[in-house]
Amino acid sequence: MQHIFQKGDDPSKPTFLLLHGTGGTEQDLLPLAGEIDKEANVLSVRGNVAENGMPRFFKRLAEGVFDEADLITRTTELNEFLDEAAEEHGFDRDNIVAVGYSNGANIAGSLLFHYQHALRAAILHHPMVPRRGIELPDLSGKNVFIGAGTNDPICSAEESEDLKSLLENAGARVELHWENMGHQLSMGEVKAAAEWYNNL
Template identity: 45%
Template sequence: MTTDTSIPFVHRYEPATEPGRTPLLLLHGTGGDENDLLPLGRLLSPGAALISPRGQVLENGMPRFFRRLAEGVFDAEDVRARADALADFIETACARCGHPAPIAVGFSNGANIAAAILYRRPQALAGAVLLRAMVPLEEAPAGDLTGKPVLILSGNADPIIPAANAERLAARLAAAGAEVEHRVLRAAHGLTQSDVAIAQTWLAQTWLAGK
């Protein structure tokens, strides 16, 4: 864990052991922390550098990346500010470590903040795997996402995310130019082996093979 107070996010960093792989930015869900998605990151891209920050907002003692007003109702002003702050952290951390922009792998709240960064600061990310994501902001993406690869994996029995909301996110990112693949799995809100297998294949085909 870093002790550098000039980087404002508590985080874990694992250096690459296999040169040439695009780093992964791991973004946990509500109640998680900087350790939660490290095993997933190692599965998805063995040997890649991993950057895993902890959300700075506490909700009933549980870390999140931005505030919400109710289940599925986000504090839009806070989303914008937190997305920009996280994008600043990503760019600073990658510059210091000599890495290119990472691929975000976010789950739930982590997927939503990754989507918000795509909306506002697309240059901070090379692409994204959004696991159980919702529309983070009601306005359309402001940035140019032309050619940016995005995988969205939704659950057909997800009690938290309406199917229409995930579809709207996919449509908005595609309208901004992203190369979106949206798949709906037989799953609820939690992750399954299918999520892992599909994300592994997508990353290998889209990025890890040398794009």
């Protein structure tokens, strides 16, 4: 997958897996990594799907309606890419913290829903529930931050609560942080995520 890798100064620190929103690129979230932890590695990936030229991580049938078969295929593809990238760039495969926004948060959520060992933790900005009606892996010991909007037109407050419950029922520790700026990724939310990360 097309990506940027930046080696951090401290090998004990995690690798941030940056996952952009629809129409974004692997450049978009680079400043976020610096806000959270300047010493961590950064692996920023571009989605392999194009929707009218806009990069995404999986296909959708309409806004908010996912192509489930493609979501599953692309989740596997990203998980395998993480194995390869860890080998190629020499980082710890078991210490990846996803940082995703919107469509990128949705594929990060899907990694958690499908693979027990894909991520150590995740910061999900404005995620949806990636799939319903499936059994999640045991996510004990995983930490998840959800940045949600009380008035997010793409993801209802109820869906954000549902995602929290589904992850918690699988054993994850989840912090749900609310803003009221619609689907936007606000600086307040980034700062809250950084504070959460620093208290892990």
